[in-house]
Amino acid sequence: MNQYRERIQDLLADYAWHLDNDKLEQWTELFTEDARYEILPRDNVDRGFSLALMACRNQAMLRDRVLALRVANEYNVHYDRHVIGIPKFLSVKESEVYFEANYVVIQTDQHGNSKVFSSGVYKDRVVLENGQLRIKEKKVVIDTFCVPTLIATPL
Amino acid sequence: MNQYRERIQDLLADYAWHLDNDKLEQWTELFTEDARYEILPRDNVDRGFSLALMACRNQAMLRDRVLALRVANEYNVHYDRHVIGIPKFLSVKESEVYFEANYVVIQTDQHGNSKVFSSGVYKDRVVLENGQLRIKEKKVVIDTFCVPTLIATPL
Amino acid sequence: MNQYRERIQDLLADYAWHLDNDKLEQWTELFTEDARYEILPRDNVDRGFSLALMACRNQAMLRDRVLALRVANEYNVHYDRHVIGIPKFLSVKESEVYFEANYVVIQTDQHGNSKVFSSGVYKDRVVLENGQLRIKEKKVVIDTFCVPTLIATPL
Numbered sequence: 001m002n003q004y005r006e007r008i009q010d011l012l013a014d015y016a017w018h019l020d021n022d023k024l025e026q027w028t029e030l031f032t033e034d035a036r037y038e039i040l041p042r043d044n045v046d047r048g049f050s051l052a053l054m055a056c057r058n059q060a061m062l063r064d065r066v067l068a069l070r071v072a073n074e075y076n077v078h079y080d081r082h083v084i085g086i087p088k089f090l091s092v093k094e095s096e097v098y099f100e101a102n103y104v105v106i107q108t109d110q111h112g113n114s115k116v117f118s119s120g121v122y123k124d125r126v127v128l129e130n131g132q133l134r135i136k137e138k139k140v141v142i143d144t145f146c147v148p149t150l151i152a153t154p155l
Numbered sequence: 156m157n158q159y160r161e162r163i164q165d166l167l168a169d170y171a172w173h174l175d176n177d178k179l180e181q182w183t184e185l186f187t188e189d190a191r192y193e194i195l196p197r198d199n200v201d202r203g204f205s206l207a208l209m210a211c212r213n214q215a216m217l218r219d220r221v222l223a224l225r226v227a228n229e230y231n232v233h234y235d236r237h238v239i240g241i242p243k244f245l246s247v248k249e250s251e252v253y254f255e256a257n258y259v260v261i262q263t264d265q266h267g268n269s270k271v272f273s274s275g276v277y278k279d280r281v282v283l284e285n286g287q288l289r290i291k292e293k294k295v296v297i298d299t300f301c302v303p304t305l306i307a308t309p310l
Numbered sequence: 311m312n313q314y315r316e317r318i319q320d321l322l323a324d325y326a327w328h329l330d331n332d333k334l335e336q337w338t339e340l341f342t343e344d345a346r347y348e349i350l351p352r353d354n355v356d357r358g359f360s361l362a363l364m365a366c367r368n369q370a371m372l373r374d375r376v377l378a379l380r381v382a383n384e385y386n387v388h389y390d391r392h393v394i395g396i397p398k399f400l401s402v403k404e405s406e407v408y409f410e411a412n413y414v415v416i417q418t419d420q421h422g423n424s425k426v427f428s429s430g431v432y433k434d435r436v437v438l439e440n441g442q443l444r445i446k447e448k449k450v451v452i453d454t455f456c457v458p459t460l461i462a463t464p465l
Contacts, residue, residue, distance in 0.1 A: 010243075088323040102393050121330070144246060146422030175431070234453045269429045271426060
């Protein structure tokens with residue numbers, strides 16, 4: 001029996017909703033203060049390497065990164081659309097749930113053309129914090145390591 | 156607590172199933188008689204415009220449109236396949252539920268080639284009507300406004 | 311009331327997880343010993359033909375096929391990523407559940423390029439066997455019959 005199933009569905013829906021609506025500041029609040037967030041290429045992971053394309057060791061680093069996106073970085077204007085699959089629960093404890101969920105991000109350019117931008121899997125550890133389910137660790141393992149454009153916004 | 160969660164999953168599954176199996180007449184019955192159905196391009200919505208690519212103000216108009224597809228319009232033969240993401244519940248009341256759900260439609264042409272045809276988000280208001288959950292308002296906000304072919308069949 | 315809803319979500323998540331992690335041997339154990347597994351092109355099905363691209367009449371044939379993949383066949387190296395939609399329940403009995411679920415498989419080649427490899431629908435009959443939900447029949451009806459490369463790994 002998994003008492004967190006529905007709350008995790010809600011968390012994943014929240015996650016996609018914040019990113020796709022460009023609510024990046026609020027997106028960082030889905031993480032715990034000490035959360036790790038990493039983007040890793042799949043071929044690296046399969047060969048036992050763990051060199052991340054992006055690594056944030058806490059929520060403050062995530063907020064910094066979002067701030068940089070807002071004020072400094074230049075990148076191609078686009079829309080993202082996350083479609084997240086059914087979560088596979090690997091460990092469900094009172095204190096922490098570990099699950100994986102496939103995702104695909106469809107990206108649309110300024111001319112309204114849509115294509116598969118990234119596919120991969122989320123490997124998430126979530127915990128209860130003051131009654132809220134938050135992400136303590138998220139590894140985004142991406143299949144699409146030959147990204148046609150720089151990964152600017154979070155996956 | 157959201158007592159409509161499972162019924163809304165079923166409604167979304169029904170929605171996709173009717174469209175992808177070309178059961179368009181029965182698809183219209185998922186809406187209330189006074190339902191609004193609109194397809195809106197995302198860049199329009201973001202800039203505060205609301206010019207719809209398609210707008211039906213009630214179920215009768217939806218039925219008319221389906222009839223037109225059956226008897227009059229010519230369009231390229233294709234298969235659609237809807238994959239709908241986890242719904243994000245924004246307002247859950249006894250009388251009405253408002254949620255949003257990302258979707259991607261993969262379209263396959265006569266030669267069996269598949270590609271991303273449309274990505275976007277459903278913004279749905281659903282109500283209970285004689286014990287059945289029905290769509291009172293559906294806004295399909297499409298990212299893919301540069302559609303390679305005319306949008307003929309509903310999204 | 312559908313008492314199998316959550317277990318079927320778990321089964322679908324398991325199904326995708328085993329395939330995408332190349333755990334094909336364990337994937338066969340999701341089926342009953344007498345399970346049928348077929349891949350059928352959609353245009354065939356629509357016209358009433360039932361010529362399968364692949365047909366296994368029991369679990370032993372599935373295991374043979376996986377073994378052949380491991381030791382004999384040569385095929386292009388790739389990663390698969392299954393995203394499965396919300397199941398549409400068509401018949402829910404104590405002894406057997408019949409449902410359909412849309413899927414899309416994103417495939418990534420050795421150079422890290424991702425694209426839509428296959429879209430279609432799973433038509434599944436599942437049963438309880440020693441307290442475990444297992445697949446008794448699975449028809450994979452594929453839209454994408456013009457596959458750019460041979461279907462080597464299961465869908």
